[in-house]
Amino acid sequence: MKRYFTILLLMTSLSTLAQQPDTILLKTLLESHPELFSHVLNHPTHNEVQILYTQINWDENNVPHFTSYSYRLNANHYFYPASTVKLPTAIFALEKLNELKISGLMMKSTMKTDSSFAGESKKDKDTLAANGLPSVEQYVKEILLVSDNYAYNRLYEFVGRGEINDKLKKYNLSHTRIVNRLAVGDGGEAAKHTNAIDFYKGDKLIYHQPAQYDPRDYPMHLENMVIGKGYMDRNDKLVMQPFDFSNNNVYPIEDQQSVLKRLIFPEAYPEGQRFNLTPDQYKLIYKYMSMYPTESKHPTYSPPEYYPAYCKWLFYGGDSLAVAEPHIRIFDKIGDSYGFNIDNAYIVDFKNKVEFMLTVVAQSNDAQIYNTNKYEYKTVTLPFMKNLGQMIYQYELKRPKEHLPDLSKFKFSY
DSSP: OHHHHHHHHHHHHHHHHSSOOBSSHHHHHHHTOHHHHHHHHHSTTGGGOEEEEEEEEEOTTSOEEEEEEEESOOTTBOOOOGGGGHHHHHHHHHHHHHHHOOTTOOTTSEEEEOOOSTTOOOBOOOTTSTTSOOOHHHHHHHHHHHOOHHHHHHHHHHHOHHHHHHHHHHTTOTTOBOOOOSSSOOOHHHHHEEOOEEEEETTEEEEEEOOEEOOOOOOOOOBTSEESSEEEOTTSOEEOSOEEOTTSOBOOHHHHHHHHHHHHOGGGSOGGGSOOOOHHHHHHHHHHHHSOGGGOSSSOOOTTTOOTTTTOOTTTTTOTTOOOOTTEEEEEEEEEETTEEEEEEEEEETTTTEEEEEEEEEEOOTTOEESSSOOOIIIIIHHHHHHHHHHHHHHHHHSOOSSOOOOGGGOOOO
């Protein structure tokens, strides 16, 4: 009987996951603050903004229920996801360690990456690690703290392109594909090849993964994949033709928040649909998602290049002068490239027992010239994200809740 009751609760909770989000609330809130949002609301394309806001309500049985609200949400309208693809890849890397079931293979094991195909690079040291050696754990930290591209590339190679996309399908992330490394001009045949990797315990080899090849393609035909007036090519020459994203990663807002929801609230999913992570792996992700770079030791990130709000765009706008609220933590993964800013966040106020999920993309590229690194992040998209996060936070502060959340599992010593 108890098992039946538990299944019934999970089904009730999951039914809230599948509901179509309300489209009125966010529009009303945005329009009620023209002094903050008129630039985006009046822009011809609304700066390509898409928003998904999810309220979390707990019942008397401590089961979470979700109610979502959207603004211009459209999984068929492409935006470049940039570094946001690093979160599912990091999760899948930790899952793979568990699924290999090799004695002595752990997330702290030394991970040495070979070069197996044209354009690939070796990696057998990591100066940011306490012992100077790379590991899955170290790469996860670097991804979550400062969105390190090379850490992501190493985990992309460890999991392998084929397994990454099989995992996406397993978790019903049907609108997503991850097919490229980042910041190395990866694409075409090179992206299908991933490096040979060796794991060590001390000097002892405990696992050898041969170079992998994924023969599959993952075609997607979305609107907005060929856009703009021109772009800078690899030789920094201006090409006056639309920029083509049709062979790049795809990761829409709904799938991004789905990954975050499954990560933060595994109890809301049946066991077979939860990520295959250990309690220590969950804690690792939670801690470093919410940690400020300046709080970290090994890796160490120091001002002025790094600062608390470095990867905190919703609520803080990535402002180097922002003072972090001591009772608020943001568990998020950001991405920025080609004028797109994205943040996928779970925001917690421990003092006032407030929690909500907010995922947003906005673009700042009025010139419509891509690959220039000349975008209006600081004047358009980041202020928009800061104001949006703070507006929703103020709304949540006033929203009545019958049962307050227990947020203790998200508290860490940093």
